[in-house]
Amino acid sequence: MQLTAFTDLGLRIVMRLAVLDAETATTRALAEQLNVPATHAAKVVTRLGHLGVVEARRGRAGGLRLAGGARDLSVGFVARALEGDGEVVECEGANPCPLRGGCRLRGALARAREAFFAALDPVTIADVSAAPTRDLLLTIGTRPPG
Secondary structure, three states, rough: OOHHHHHHHHHHHHHHOOOOOOOOOHHHHHHHHHOOHHHHHHHHHHHHHHOOOEEOOOOOOOOEEEEHHHHEEEEEHHHHHHOOOOOOEEEOOOOOOOOOOOOOHHHHHHHHHHHHHHHHHEEHHHHOOOHHHHHHHHHHOOOOOO
């Protein structure tokens, strides 16, 4: 299974914020550090805010930071929330699959998707932001990308 670019970016933003401790970051700075368009980062940050994972403060001393307790959230929870309820394969849509009425593959793929997320449930944001990843997360934006 492959995560969407949206979820991938969401996890990277959360990891970056997790190592900033009391510091805040802007969406634009995160986008530059992670080498993604600012508009894409803004959509992800908005979703993370709605989930209560990221807090945004406006004004001169404002910025983004990880919400209290977010370091203890499971990667599985965050990935599920960002991925949504979509299926691994598209059975309906403009060209519906002729097997959809009695297909056993759809259910097997749904169970496999849940097993994928379940494998991420014991892993926390703190876990994926710890050393040696922490050292890398702290250096992005302080040196040229590449």
